[in-house]
Amino acid sequence: MENFALGLSVALLPQNLLACFGGVFVGTAIGAIPGIGALAAISLLMPLTFAMEPTTGIVMLAGVYYGAEYGGSISSILLNVPGTPANAITCLDGHPMAKQGRASVALFMTTVASFIGGSIGILVLSWLTPVIVDVAMAFGPAEYFALILFCLIAVSTIGGSDPAKNTVMAAIGALAGTIGIDIYDGTERYTFGFQYLLEGLHLVPLAMGLFGLSEVIASIRGSDYRPRHDVRLRAMLPTAREWKRSILATLRGAGYGCFFGPLPGTGPTVATIASYATERRLSRRPEAFGQGAIEGIAAPESANNAAAQTAFVPTLALGIPGSPTMAVIIGALMIHGIIPGPTLISAEPELFWGLVASFWIGNLLLLVLNIPLIGFWVSFLNIPYRYLYPAIVVLICLGSFSLSNSVFDVYLTLVFGVAGYLLRCYNFSPAPLLIGFVLSPMLEENFRRAMIMGRGEASYFFSSAISGTVLALTLVLLFLMLFRRPLRRLTAKIAAQGAGGSKAAGPLNTDE
Amino acid sequence: MIRKILRDPPWLFLAFFGAGSAAIALGYNFGTANNIGAAVYPLILSATIVLLALYGMIFGQSGPIAELDRRPFLAIVTAVLLFALVVERLGLVPAVVLCMVAAYAGQVRSRYVFFAVYAFVFGFGTWVLFSYGLGLPLAPFRIP
Numbered sequence: 001m002e003n004f005a006l007g008l009s010v011a012l013l014p015q016n017l018l019a020c021f022g023g024v025f026v027g028t029a030i031g032a033i034p035g036i037g038a039l040a041a042i043s044l045l046m047p048l049t050f051a052m053e054p055t056t057g058i059v060m061l062a063g064v065y066y067g068a069e070y071g072g073s074i075s076s077i078l079l080n081v082p083g084t085p086a087n088a089i090t091c092l093d094g095h096p097m098a099k100q101g102r103a104s105v106a107l108f109m110t111t112v113a114s115f116i117g118g119s120i121g122i123l124v125l126s127w128l129t130p131v132i133v134d135v136a137m138a139f140g141p142a143e144y145f146a147l148i149l150f151c152l153i154a155v156s157t158i159g160g161s162d163p164a165k166n167t168v169m170a171a172i173g174a175l176a177g178t179i180g181i182d183i184y185d186g187t188e189r190y191t192f193g194f195q196y197l198l199e200g201l202h203l204v205p206l207a208m209g210l211f212g213l214s215e216v217i218a219s220i221r222g223s224d225y226r227p228r229h230d231v232r233l234r235a236m237l238p239t240a241r242e243w244k245r246s247i248l249a250t251l252r253g254a255g256y257g258c259f260f261g262p263l264p265g266t267g268p269t270v271a272t273i274a275s276y277a278t279e280r281r282l283s284r285r286p287e288a289f290g291q292g293a294i295e296g297i298a299a300p301e302s303a304n305n306a307a308a309q310t311a312f313v314p315t316l317a318l319g320i321p322g323s324p325t326m327a328v329i330i331g332a333l334m335i336h337g338i339i340p341g342p343t344l345i346s347a348e349p350e351l352f353w354g355l356v357a358s359f360w361i362g363n364l365l366l367l368v369l370n371i372p373l374i375g376f377w378v379s380f381l382n383i384p385y386r387y388l389y390p391a392i393v394v395l396i397c398l399g400s401f402s403l404s405n406s407v408f409d410v411y412l413t414l415v416f417g418v419a420g421y422l423l424r425c426y427n428f429s430p431a432p433l434l435i436g437f438v439l440s441p442m443l444e445e446n447f448r449r450a451m452i453m454g455r456g457e458a459s460y461f462f463s464s465a466i467s468g469t470v471l472a473l474t475l476v477l478l479f480l481m482l483f484r485r486p487l488r489r490l491t492a493k494i495a496a497q498g499a500g501g502s503k504a505a506g507p508l509n510t511d512e
Numbered sequence: 513m514i515r516k517i518l519r520d521p522p523w524l525f526l527a528f529f530g531a532g533s534a535a536i537a538l539g540y541n542f543g544t545a546n547n548i549g550a551a552v553y554p555l556i557l558s559a560t561i562v563l564l565a566l567y568g569m570i571f572g573q574s575g576p577i578a579e580l581d582r583r584p585f586l587a588i589v590t591a592v593l594l595f596a597l598v599v600e601r602l603g604l605v606p607a608v609v610l611c612m613v614a615a616y617a618g619q620v621r622s623r624y625v626f627f628a629v630y631a632f633v634f635g636f637g638t639w640v641l642f643s644y645g646l647g648l649p650l651a652p653f654r655i656p
Contacts, residue, residue, distance in 0.1 A: 051647065162572070164564055164567055164568050164571070164572060165568070165572070167560075167564055168526055168560075168561055168564040168565065168568065171557050171560045171561050171564065172526075172529075172561060174557050175533055175554060175557045175558065175561070178553060178554045178557070182540075182550035184549075184550065185541055185543070185549060185550055187540050187541055187549070187550035187551075189537075189540060189550055189554060190533070190536065190554075213588060213592070216588060216615075217581070217584050217585050217588045217618075218581075218584075220581075220584035220587075220588075220618045220619055221581050221583075221584060221619075386616065386619045386621055387627075387630065389615065389618075390591070390611070390612035390613075390615035390616050390627075390631065391612065391634055393588060393591050393592065393595075393611060393612070393615045394595070394608050394611050394612055394615075394634070394635075394638060395638075396592075397592055397595040397596070397599075397607075397611060398638060398642060398648075401599065401648075402642065402648050405648070405649060407596040407597075407599065407600060410592065410595060410596040410599075411596055413592065414589065414592040414593065414596070417588070417589075417592065418589065421580075421585060422580075424578065425577060425578045425579070425580055426522045426577055426578075427577065427578075428522065444553045447548075447553065448548050448553070451545065451546060451547075451548050452546055452547060452548075454546075455546045456544065456545030456546035457545075482567065485571055486571050489571070
């Protein structure tokens, strides 16, 4: 309680309150634009935080994050186009409700469920983070190396459609993270004589290019959308029966969000899918799902916001991001000179508890502001995309330029933008690349430190129960990723050959 | 097999990319087992890339490949290039206007005069915001 009071005293400072409001508002606006997700929104606004105090800057970015997660549901419901991947499931029942003329009820329930889910997520975050920190204080370089490697492999194998593609992207990201002067022996790695690369690649051009520019290119065609629904404030309140159906669904959704949020590679998207599937299974009228069932909105939206909050647990407690968005938040913390990890709570209690308190204030702002602003968001979606995206391109260019007042960063953003778009064309996800890039310096540092502590013996990595278990889990994940498909193919081939053989044997037998 | 590899060029490119980065890393300091040098970590990563690329060539999915949408792609690339080339030579407002107009060409509507006016107002607004609000040392206009 004392800690939360400290956090409130920080979060309620006028500059932090303003940053929280600005972040939530802009995040909701960007999240509502289909195709531009939370990651692009944070990357776009990160340079604005460089002139701010670290706490104020991170409060703003966090506001952008959960604002975008909420904003994504607006376009899901009104346009049937999810603003973020985690909002895709909201389309299933949100849009049918809008078609029935009940968009305002769907948006109202989204706001309330998001608030409840977010608040429960914050409670779990403030309870779980110090617990994990206590455990993590005993971690050495071998444990950190094992955990970071596990996180990288888990994000690559669990998150996407093709684990091999994701893992190769993570490895390329990690390689990009080695660019610059090696801190141990001063060797210049992959700088190719460019002075700008001596300090390494900056996160902003990488994130803005891979996610901002490439998303803009991909979303131009066929994006000139217009809302088809008139939302009136009057008809917002759900019926008593709908409230009854939503309450337990919201709480269960929050439970899913709190469970999946901190796990690497899962996050809000898996939480929303799992909560929706559960509600459908538990429902007395599963046939109503997909036709506008209100619990089909309440549960995933609550799960989404709870996961958005609890995703901060490994980020703040261990300094290990479980998702690309958290990787950018870690990057932003580092730019401000703050090293996330077990010492964060003791070294920067104002920042940690201020952030936790601002999460809650941000969620409250989402509730208080967005119910009256629902009409405004509908009007906002009326602005044709052809007027919005050129402005986004300019903001990306200016954001990169402002890093060091040099056009080199703009060129770098362009290179990563082109790479990001081509990767999408070939079904390679750029998200693991970003995570690999952020985790790479930590992975290498802990690898080298562990080798020093183990006096050159690789067995040192298996000397403690934690690192040994985590490394074994990582190997199992890798094995499953690499050999599941070839084994399945081989089995199918043998089965087909067997069937072919018996077919071939058939006529012979008849002839005989 | 060769046909499969040629049908899925990214894996081949990645194999060459990994081999190239490994060749460069070979030139760095290796150190010793208990004091690892700068070469080892990038070498491990490069080898991983090569191995995964080989794996992809053999077992990888040849899923549907999205066609490159040339018009938006070229428009955005031109827009960013114009911004980078013009911002220090002619100033922020011309850079923003040129960038936005080039980006606007990525879609099919053609109300360019109206859009140029909007871009000019937006450019001036960004100059006010970034110069006064964030202290970015950029002139609105510059004579080369």
